[in-house]
Amino acid sequence: MKRRGFLAFMGMFPWAASAQSVRHGRVKLELPVLADNGNSVPMKVTVESPMTEADHVKLVRLISERNPERQMAVFHFGPRSGAAEVTSRVRLAGSQTVTAIAEMSDGSQWMDSAHVQVTLSACVDES
């Protein structure tokens, strides 16, 4: 997603009033480039953080560009989580860019995006 598109898109989320302050980095979102089926796509988010009382990840939001439910998930963390890492399977309603935004204990927000091509071979337009 282009930066301008991303900002407009983020405007849809009340908690992201400070979308301007979301920076690229520290977050790593891993998704396959291709998925033949959007129903169960493996996903991994890792955030660089010492995960101490003073400096840790509070939460990670997973945002979909195209799903009916744009905010796909919110993962909550604390210093006792040990590692700021989460793996799961996500359901994607077609090819799209997925964004992970991490909110740190100091209030800073960091993001990473990944594009997934869901190879729907449908005899339909705009799949």
Place this chain on the structure above:
Amino acid sequence: MTTRREFLKISAAVGGGLTVGFHMPFASAQPQVLSPEINAWVLVRPDERVIIRYARSEMGQGSMTSAAQLVAEELGCDWKKVHVEYVDTNAQVRRKRVWGDMASVGSRTIRNSQEYLRKGGAQAREMLVAAAAKGWGVEPGKCKAANGVISGPRGRKTTFGKVASAAAKLTPPENPKLKDPKDWTIAGKPIPRVDIPDIVAARIRYGIDAQLPGMAYAAVAQCPVFGGTVKSVDEAVIQGRRGVMKVLKFDDTVAVVADNWWRAKEALKALPIEWDAGKNGAVTSDTIKEFLRAGLDAENDVVVAKQAGDVAAALKDAKVIEAEYYTPYLAHCTMEPMGCTALLKEGRLDVWTSTQNAEASHAAAAATAGVPLENVYVHRTQLGGGFGRRGGAQDFVRQGVQIAKAMEGTPVKTLWTREEDMQHDFYRPVSMTRFRAALGEDGKPVALYSRVAAPSIIATLLKLPLKAGIDPQAVAAIADQPYQIANVRMEYAQRNPHVPVGFWRTVGHSQNPFMRESFIDELAHAAGKDPYAYRRALLPADSRERKILDATAKAAGWTKSPAKGVHRGIAVTEAYGSYTSAVCELSVSDKGAVTIKRLVLGVDPGHAVNPDNILAQMQGSSVFMLSALFWGDITIKDGRVEQSNFNDYRVLRLAEMPKVELVLAPTGGFWGGIGEPGQASIAPAVCNALFAATGKRVRSLPLNKEGFELA
């Protein structure tokens, strides 16, 4: 088997054509780079050979040739020097999908890729010209390319092959200038398909032809009742049988792996398998029909797909015509049954399969084997028929890879029997539609109501959310019908029986135009009007539907009376971005034997990239649709499919094929599809002609269950 190197030699000897053949596994990961790559689509060899890459699939639809024509047109090369080569899926992944969509589905190959293919060709031409101009020290604007030769000022000449290396190093121009289609010299021409020489010489390799050293073979049995599972398998019975290597049990599938396919298949036949039918063991075609009919009457779980004016008010106190139409499940029955050959070894997965979407197969194979996308190689082959079966569902790939994974280190060819293929398809959905119309004093409809009760492919196979609960394919050609009617209400009742449904060539347009165009005929009859004139008066004057209807009626000589005993039917519809119309002339004997005298098929695809291929697609569409129309009927008993092979799932035979007269009337300005639209108008044109001949209105298919047979 021909190795790649030998194959290139053969190809070089015959000149032109197509590069196929199996890339051997463990050969270099990237295709051998023999020639400078100008861009992702075009390679030019020093000997002037031009290699044009093709990303999508070739299953006989001819797009491999048409796509290359578009590239070659803009490139300005010599068509005789063109060689078409499949794009490697592994390179596609590594190069971040530089070739875009690889699917050959939805009649999209040309219309959805024409822009970037033409740009790719034009970009390469500008780079070759720029390289030549640079060498001469002149302005590129003063140079021209045609037939692979670049001419510059003062009679200077060079060839693509000589400047290719220099051109490959240039920065590609972002917005190359495209030709006006009216100036085309390669595109738009009836050029023979590039794969013909290889088909004639039996050099084409289909997925089924994959042959590897030390290969094992798997025969499979899937639970005959959809949704059922394997309960138990008595392996002891086939233990020690000659050649049998392994018995594999999955949730709903049992596979026997042996040293040849016959032994695997025979051992599987002898293997006692107990199935758990699950909750669908009692379903029959009749219970499915009742379920759909209940959908026609239901007050709940119904959505409105289109609404204008006030239908209820218009239907009240008017002359109302009502009818119910039905179309059955249909199988794809591709000539090559489903299958997949795979080898998982040392973290690398190689797959050979006939697929309509090589990158979907790639993704499915990687996910099934648990191997990173970068370590997967899907080897491209031609398809022994696709018709949608090898696109939307990658079940055969997942299954083949699952079996190969269980046999890690050994290449395994999994191949279905015809019976397995017939009974484990993703069928063209059943559908039932109720229409109601009110006619005004002039006989024109003032209101049209419809309700479609049918499964949703998008919700059940693709598992995608439906916008406002509407599956656009289920209501295709009905919700967006083209006639000017003031009051309309089109409803959709999504009803999903347990039978898996999928994309069958022409999808919703394979059935809905039959219903709509037959019902419009009923209205014309009720109004006492000529069916052509009636449609014409209802279509907007500047609509493409009206133009193609006119062109087809004119070619068929509609205004002249047909010969004695010959009767006609007409139909028109949009489908896959193209506009089609059909006129059928036929005669019917006292016993219901139908002789089709003429089949005139009109199509406006916007731009006609290869007219000869369009004719071939119209002929192929006729074979496919007439087969479905006269005999196609997948019926269900005890939760399973009753048909098993061509003896009880009949297709049109060579001698039964009527002559197809093509009315190719492209009006330009848009790009429509060709692989599927041809089928859309055929069934209603034939059925409307049957009504004209016998007075019997066909509202349910196939025709052999309505008292008609093909003479």
